Amino acid sequence: MRRIAIAFVALLAAAGWLPTASAEPQAIHRIRWFFSDAAAGRAAPGSGIPFTLPMHWTSGAQSGLRAVSMQGGFILTQVPTGTWAVLISGSSEGGTVFVNGHFVGAVPAETAMRHVAWHRPWLFAVAPSDLIAGDNQLQIRTRYGPGAHALAGITVGPLDPLWDRYTRAEFFATTWNWIGAATALFAAVVAFTIWTQRRDKVSPLLALASGFWLVHAAARVIEVMPASAQAAAEAAYAGGYAGFVAVAAIALLRWRHPVPRRIEWELAAAIAAGTGLLWFENLLDFPSIGDAALVNLAAPIALGAWAAVAIRSFVQSAHDAESAKEDLENRVREREQLLKRNYERLRESERLQAQSHERQRIMQDMHDGLGSQLMSSLMLVERGGVSPEQFAQILRESIDDMRLAIDALAAEDVDMAAALGNLRFRMEPRFRAAGVALSWDARTLPAEIPLHPDMVLPLLRIVQEALTNALKHSHARAVRVTLAATPGEKPDTGWLDIRVTDNGQGIAPDRNAGRGLLNMRNRAQKIGAQLRIDTEPGRGTTIALRMRFEKDATAGLRMRTTAPLNTQAIIEQVRRANPPTGSGAS
Known part of the structure; x- marks a missing residue:
């Protein structure tokens, strides 16, 4: 019966009704979750727990280190002739990847002495010899400890199109983070420089928001760390984001509806605390582009735009000051010319008076x-x-x-x-x-x-x-x-x-x-x-x-x-x- 089904599928593929091995990449949307023996790496007995991707989960501090096996499948009508690949995006954990029981790649995973928090995608090449016509099994063996975890998606397909997706996702997940950090640093320097020149009310907020985002971006860069540094890294990651949101809220509030300073900081504290708690509990689910949260994409753009507006305002103020200075210099020059003319008239008057006095003196001398x-x-x-x-x-x-x-x-x-x-x-x-x-x-x-x-x-x-x-x-x-x-x-x-x-x-x-x-x-x-x-x-x-x-x-x-x-x-x-x-x- 199985042979008949395979032959039927091959017939449909030949007729063009089913995609062949060279078709578009396939996304695996459903996986099964098996708890494993952390020491041996073997799956525990049972049919597993089904999940739909993307998925997020949280492990309590008392649960300790857990080993899991995540399994999914994909169908091939025939064995491909070219190299295929597996693209794993938005996975906070590392692990070892197998296709049909064959090892295809590994990423450092959590251990008792090491904590990982990956933000980048992973691409593993799959040799054609590891694939079979029909059902193929993908298995990810990993470990996770206390905290929030995620797995955004798994895609299998030819290497070339997946490579394009990988480079795009890598840019948004890693390169863009560095761009955001550089933008935040630049905005902070600009804001501090402007503030030292004119002491306005907005530049300190820009510098503070840039500093918070710089902390958040730095926490994203550090993906492998000692287990003892996990709490500090997560606090910096969530605190930097929460501080950025709170300061941005104050800036918008000052711009639209000025309120007393005490209310501003009370509202900022509430926003920061609420955002941090939601982040720690993994309750924030942002829309994404290429598996990168839009907030991570928008924040550097917002900081850059904010800095550009601040620079433009500062340049305009400097231009206005220069214009005022030129106007003042012109007025002073006009006053100088007027004073010079008055002085010349005064000199002429003094000269005439001196001549008159000299005549009077000569007359007096002749008289006496x-x-x-x-x-x-x-x-x-x-x-x-x-x-x-x-x-x-x-x-x-x-x-x-x-x-x-x-x-x-x-x-x-x-x-x-x-x-x-x-x-x-x-x-x-x-x-x-x-x-x-x-x-x-x-x-x-x-x-x-x-x-x-x-x-x-x-x-x-x-x-x-x-x-x-x-x-x-x-x-x-x-x-x-x-x-x-x-x-x-x-x-x-x-x-x-x-x-x-x-x-x-x-x-x-x-x-x-x-x-x-x-x-x-x-x-x-x-x-x-x-x-x-x-x-x-x-x-x-x-x-x-x-x-x-x-x-x-x-x-x-x-x-x-x-x-x-x-x-x-x-x-x-x-x-x-x-x-x-x-x-x-x-």
Whole structure:
């Protein structure tokens, strides 16, 4: 009867009604489960327990190490001429594979000292000599310990098509896991880098989710380990997945419906705990592609997309910041141009003011000096009785005052020491002609004295007046001028001391308020200087001038501007100062 059935099947195959040995691969959907002797590897008596693939089962901790034999069958109409293969996918256990009692391959299985948790597919080549026409038996002998276990599917068929399936399943089960780990590491680095730059609320979640998935992927990579590490590996495997789900839930919650931070973490803890428990109990059954759970495929894609969005947001923020910076720089540049124009206008205004002040100063000098001298001379000439010698003296004094004004006007280019030197050069011939020794001591005077031009002319006039009085009225045989500069109370200040000392007869008490002395006091007061006159009848006179200066050349006292030259006022002043008769020290 059996021979008749085989002949009938062969006839149908020849007619094209049944697939031949070169047909498409065959999937084994039903297997029988036999408990075996773990030591001998023999199946226990009985008909076995039928199961439908894919299958998942859980073994309690008290069950210990169990040995099983899983058996399934497939039918061949004839013995193939080419090499066939057996593809086992989604099997967490190893084991030894037999076809019709012939050994075709083995994968390390669980032992008392070793724990295995395979995630990759297995492909075993089957020689044609191991196959028979009709019913063929496939047997998998394996062992398993406590924990969750799975067997997704068994396929037999020609080697070439099964090899394509194997490479695809190997990619999703192993290579894709490495890609996911690399993606998670990249996303974590990106998130941490972004967070260090702008401290946002989403980047830490991306880094945390990437870290959890990296732990999960690392646990998938370690497939063979000591039995003592099983609990830690399973905790890392399930904990990494649960943490990833919880953090992703928080991120979605923040994006869609912001809630208080406490509620976020309470919800995350509940999600993580629930997911971990379901995973440990093997109650999560995800759809799959090529025997790889979709969650393992989708998570790296989600992390990569999340990182891409974060990078895009960061780049956009950087671009916006750069645009804002450029806009700010343009505004600053415009402000700088405006300030520059305002500064130029201010400089021009200051220049015009300086010119106006200089004109006022020149006019003031002419008013107080040469103008007054000429008006006085005019009054004396109009009164008559001026000898040629007196008239020459008047002209000489006018010329001296003009030269003094010229020296003062040039003080911005020539320092104070040079102006005093010019005064000495003009006065020495007169002292020599009068037989009076004139000496100068300027050993402690610096090369440059930073005095404001407004101070130079009054200072020179005070010194000139002191020398003129000593020459005309003191009857001295020697006059000594001492110039010195001493530091001030502050580092940028100093004191200029000028002393004119003669060994003459001194100033009589009734002459102490003469016009010359009064002019010196007024000029000293006008420039803020201290003037002291020490005289002793028969022993001489000392005129001491002390003036404070600043090292900033622009510092100094601005003299008051005056009205245009008032000729009538000068005439009246000269009339009061020069009565028709009498003379004396001035």
